Amino acid sequence: MPHSAEQAFAYLVDPRRRPEWQSSLLSVDVPEDEEPHLGQTWTELTVVGVRPSLEVVEFVPFRSWAERGTWRGVEATLRLRFIATKEGCRVVAEGEVTGAGVYAVAARSSGLLAGRAIAADLKTAGHRIAQRAEG
Known part of the structure; x- marks a missing residue:
């Protein structure tokens, strides 16, 4: 990305911003005034109607961040x-999708599609960061 790690980190790890750049999301349920932090939790509504629960499990500013859903x-x-x-x-x-029982096939197929979707979403995020910097 043609943006600093600080800019990219601040934008990408904020769940309130996710529907702006993540194509699979319609909305997130997180307080508007809650800043991103380790242990933060929220739920999302995806375009296919799934409502996963998420938690930030790694948070090292400007270096790394991870979530588990x-x-x-x-x-x-x-x-x-x-x-x-x-x-x-x-x-x-980097990511991984796993499933148990009847969800194993769905998890496997979504995991296969995730790489391309994440790459496209990160490209969109780069454009959104640029727009925010200009605006």
Whole structure:
């Protein structure tokens, strides 16, 4: 991203901003005045009607952040690492989706699709950060 790690981190780890750049989200349920922090929890409403519960499980400002989400028999983790570069920063996303019982197939298929979706969403986030900086 052509933005500093500080800018990217501040924007990407704030669940209140997620519907602006994450294509699978319609809304998040988190207090408007709550700043991102370790242990923060919220729920989301996805475009397919799923309402996962999420929790921040890693929070190292401007370096790394991770969340764990659960919904019925599915658990997903997403970790973002922020690496400063001469041009801005590199955001490295790592994730895993697992499921138990009847949710195993859904988890496996969503995990296969997640990489491309996350890459597209991070590209959108980069554009949104630029718009905020200009505006």
